[in-house]
Amino acid sequence: MGDFRASGVGRGPFRTASDIDVVAVLSRRTEADTAVLADAHARVTAAQPRPSFDGCFLTEAELAAGPDGCGDVPCAQSGRFVAAGRSGINPVTFCELARYGIAVRGPQPDELDVWDDPAALRAFTADNLRTYWRPAWHQGRRPSPLWFAVGLTGWYPVWTVLGVSRLHYTLATGEMTSKCGAGRYARETFGPRWHRILDESLALRTGGAEGRRGYRNPVARRRETLAYLDATIDAALAL
Incomplete structure (x- = not known):
């Protein structure tokens, strides 16, 4: 979607640089084939640990059947x-592969016959807001010392x-977009109340190519991030 970022702020799992998402279609x-895949993945990771290649290895039948039609498959993450x-x-x-795959x-x-079900x-998106992002908001409000520190990083917003x-x-x-595409959309959709945190997030994502840095105090930025998270979850689930 035109938003690959080879570098970014942060380190390890808390870095804003992009990974490469891959779906490999097997005949x-x-x-024995899975053992070959494991060896190939190990060699690629050793030669080029970053960006990581995240993805799954599917047959054409599984590609057409969709996520509920797939059993467990070979896959890689981080x-x-x-x-x-x-x-x-x-x-x-x-759906991303069917609509935007390269x-x-x-x-x-x-x-190819790639499963794509808008409903x-x-x-899935609504459930992700309820079961992942709403608990993440609660965790952010009452963080452990580790998550409080994470909330002060540039990765967090x-x-x-x-x-x-x-x-x-x-x-x-009903469509999908990139992180930066989402930031632009949100800036046009939501009021000026949220422009500062959106501009900050875009600037951190793009290394200053988009947006604008607007926080000197990371505690204030963390507080505004959590407020935006709370309001946007409610707004999205009301759609």
Whole structure:
């Protein structure tokens, strides 16, 4: 979607740089094939640990069946390969591939039978707000010392502000967008009350190419991030 960021603020799991999301389509998948995949992934990760290649390895039948039609499959997340897992097996992955996927090798996504269910995407998005983001907001309000420190990092508003803005966009439009696309959308959709935290998040995401830094005090930024999270979850679930 034009929003790959090779670098960003933060380190390790708390960094704003992009990963590379991959769906590899296999003609077959035996135990021997999975062992070859594991070895290939280990060699790629050793040679190029960043950005990490996150994704899953599906057959054409699983691609057409969708997330509920898939069992556990080989997948990789943050440099870790598992022979049978569920990482990325959800409506977001399938719908994003069907609508915006970029073929590196082989046929284009629109030449394949890729599952794409708008109703399932909407239901998954709403459930994600209720079961992931609302608990994240509660955790942020009463954080452990570790999460209080995380809340002061530049990663936190990028993850939170732009993350929930993406979900609002999906529920409002039925489509999907990037983190920066979500920030632009939110700035146009919500009032000036939220422009400062949105501009801050965009600036942190893009290294200053978009938005504008507006906080000297990270505690104040954390407080505004949580307020935005609370308001946007409610607004999205009301759509």
